[in-house]
Amino acid sequence: MMNDIFHKRKKSLNHLLDLRKPSRVEAKITCPHCKEEVLVRQVKENHKICPKCGFYFPMTPEERILSLADTKSFREQDKKLRTGNPLDFPEYEEKLAANEERTGHMDAVMTGTMMLNGIETAIAVMDGRFLMGSMGTVVGEKIVRITEYAGKKKLPLIIFSASGGARMQEGLFSLMQMAKTSAAVEKFKKDGGLFISVLTNPTTGGVSASFANLGDIIIAEPKALICFAGPRVIEQTIGQKLPKGFQRAEFLLEHGMVDMVTERKDLKEVLYKILKMHR
Amino acid sequence: MEKQNITAYERVLLARSKDRAGIFDYIDALFTDFIELKGDRLGKEDGSIVGGIAMFHDIPVTIVGQRKGKTTEENIKYNFGMTSPEGYRKALRLMKQAEKFKRPVITFIDTPGAYPGLEAESNGQSTAIAENIAAMSSLETPVISIITGEGSSGGALALGVADKVWMLENAVYSILSPEGFASILWKDSARASEACDVMKITAEELLEFGLIDGVIPENENMMETIDGMLLAAIKKLQKLKGPAIAKNRYEKFRRIDGAYVGK
Structure with missing residues (x-):
């Protein structure tokens, strides 16, 4: 509902x-x-x-949507999806309950539809506060559902990522969400859909290495950390000190990995212009 | 050794053993006329991935496999099987080529993870992995993946979006290395053995979850077993048209939801 x-x-x-x-x-x-x-x-x-x-x-999903959506135009979907703890992972249920209490969400992404300056669009916003915005089965399922919904209704799709990567407590089920979400956005794009991916701080690991970096257009927020392996992991594995600004949005822009780095105050206007050109 | 007596961590050690078969052992045993094809066409050759074309019985196939190397010298040369973006891009190029010529793709996965290095990050490790996963999900030709040793993280999945995913009996497939997992969750990489018990990474467990499609027993007939399984699966898949194969693969991964609760 x-x-x-x-x-x-x-x-x-x-x-x-x-x-x-x-x-x-x-x-x-x-x-x-x-x-x-x-x-x-x-x-x-x-x-x-x-x-x-x-x-x-960091912005909560509610704040992000409010900053973009026309008044009272947001309709949430799949609000009540909750993980089944597929590995029966110890102490996971307690963690989930605490995160739900703190954020008011049952998992780390909020999805739905909204109007942006009169243009209807599907939107997903990850919640970095919920278990570090990690992707498990619920995030995967919700991303796929909103992507398939956008495909069916011929809506553009905007996804805001904020994630520490795959959800450890759901093990290989989480890894498979990378395949599932990537497959869904790939299909959506092949069928002619417009997918705008907005990378916010931080977008790392399994989210960075799946749907988040598959946008037709990729926008990053200033100074956002965007990477596969985090700076600490790299420093530990290779014993190298990382240069300043490494893996930040501006660094990725310089290396050709994102289309633009856009300040928050300009984001709505930029999104609107892109949407307008794809109507 | 009794199978039941092997702990998950012991399997990790077996999966990492230097004595395990490497990519060329599989190529020599299963295929003929192998021709190696190199390079990503974007500026680099990554030896941690071996790619090429060969005959499998009377069927031309494309092979993509990870290589750790067997000596210390080789280990260093091939970066211990840790693939860089250039390796994934080479794999992608070869898989797209396979699609063009309607060749089945067979991937052999054995990696401690994608390379977490400075250059790899600068050159778009995330993007390279994401694009491989996306492309494999819609490839209109049969794809079969075999995890032969370590299948660790996105670095393994980047070659593992397949119609059939099989694991060797002592292979492991995981979200992250047990050391990394313990380090993230408990801030203590020394608790890797303990991590293995909760991670559910063995072939037996993953088959039970329906996350893989088959387990290959490691005995003296292993190569014959793989040969038989490959032949049967490829023959069956080849009866379908390319788009139908891709559609079935999409549905297969679409269904993995860990039995979430709610509507």
Whole structure:
């Protein structure tokens, strides 16, 4: 069943997340990058970017969708999909429950449809807070479902990735989601669909090495870490110190791996222009 | 040794053993007239992947296999079977070529993982793996993959999106090396043996999950067994048209959902 979350979610949560409403509370937050204290209100008004140093705070799926979607146009799909813990992995259920409690989501991706300046589009936004945005069977299934839905309805598809990679607790089932999601976007693209992939901090491992890097057009957020093997793994395996900026969005742009690095304030306009040219 | 008495970790050690058959042992035993084809056509040759064409009985086939090397010198030369983007791109080129000439593709997987190096990352390791996976999923020709030793992470899957995926009895197939897994989950790579018990990486377990399609017993008749299985599978797949083969493969991976709960 489809849900309009912005109608039905608790009002307080809605208010807190709504970027368009200025926060009345003069609460402060410490920027993890420059360590300066900044006003939550200012961060929100600034597309969740630190007003002091320009650090990109991660966005929740709700915030991301609100920043792009026409008012009340988002319809969530497959909201209630939950993993069956296929390996019967110890302590996994408890972890999931804690993450669900913290994020309000049952797994690490939110999918649905929305209007962007009047253009209907399918959208998936990964939630980096949920077990590091890792991809297991539910993320795989939801990505495939929204991709197949977009194919059936002839909608463009936008996927925002934020992921530490494959979900360890689901073992080889997670690895197989790389095949499943890649196959789905491949089919969608071959059938004429437009797939715009937006890579946000971090997009790594099994997500980076599957659907995320298969976009017809690939956009990266400034300074986002985008890689297969993480910097620590590389330093450990080969005993090399990595150069500054290695595996960041700008580095990938220089190496021809992404089409553009786009600032948050410009993202909606860029997406709109691309969508408009593919109508 | 009794099969039941081998722990998952012991299987990892067996899968990594230097005495295990390598890609050329399989090529020599199973095929004739092998001609090696090299290079990614983009600037590099990666020796961690061996590719080429050969005859299998009376059928021309394309072979792509990972190579670890048998001596220390070879290990270094072939980067211990850790494939770089250039290797995956070579594999992709050869698989597309196979599709053009309607040759079945047979891949032999044996890797501790894709190469986590500076150059590999700069040259698009993620993209190379993703593009192989995507292309294999829609390849309109039969594809069969055999995991002969270690099948570790996306570096293995990049050659493993196949109509039939088989594992040798003592091979392992996993999301990550047990060391890496223990390091991520428990911040302690020394707990690799313990990791193996929860990761479910043996052929027997994965067959039970339906994640692979067959287990090949490791005995003196192993090559004959593989020969028979390959011939039967290829003959059967060749009865279908290319698009139907690709469609079935799509459905096969589409179904892997780990029995999620909900609608």
